[in-house]
Amino acid sequence: MSGAMHAFANPARFLRIARPLTGWLGWGGLLLIALGLGAGLFVAPPDYLQGDSVRIMYVHVPAAWLGMAGWGGIAAASLMQLVWRHQLAALAARAIALPGAVFTFVCLVTGSLWGRPTWGTYWEWDGRMTSMLVLLFLYIGYIALADADRQRGGDGRISAVFGLVGAINLPIIHYSVLWWRTLHQGQSIGLGGSTISGSMLWPLLVSALGFSLLFGAIVLMRMRAALARNRIEARLRRMAQ
């Protein structure tokens, strides 16, 4: 496992795998999103309590999952960067930050749009919503810090430490619905099973898988762009000498 990780950290080997993988993840993701959301909108039944507003779940839950998984990815890559000094890990963490922030923003706004017809309010300072908002601010802080560090020619260790420390918010988000029983509903899907009906669950899982694959493709595209920019800068420096 460790050997494979070190081998993958080689940029040339990474590009050999990433080039074909980008298309597979991207097109596969789009196909599954179309299937999951099509079924969520037109096939799945309305909820007996929430009515049709439950259809927002098919975009809101994948966005929430990716907002949290994105920071999990940043923390894992930051750890690899700090322990093994893998520069590809630093590049991966920076590539994840913007898509993670976008999906966290989508999660907050779609949740707000779900809340209005369901709870009668767009926003409440509830534990889950507040900790997701904190996650968005962490993403914005990380992006600003990583950009500033890169412009000053830093090695990215400051943003890696920030990425690791920020991961403390992930269990807070996850357990917020248990610690503070306020407005947001409790956990519906866990390792032990789900309380969601099968007719609503499968479009949700397909949609979540589709968005996850597309997220992976976007991260790979951003990593490939950053590696190409590094090659351009190195080439220009050699030409200037």
Next chain:
Amino acid sequence: MSHWPFIIGAYALTFGATGLLAWWSFAAMRRSEAEAETLRDGR
């Protein structure tokens, strides 16, 4: 209260944000890789 304006708003935001992000990432990747290839070939 009809729920559909909220549903349409949520899906429109998701499609818009995801589509824009994917397209921007794809365009940046193609541009950077093409520029790197051009420099490498010395054209």
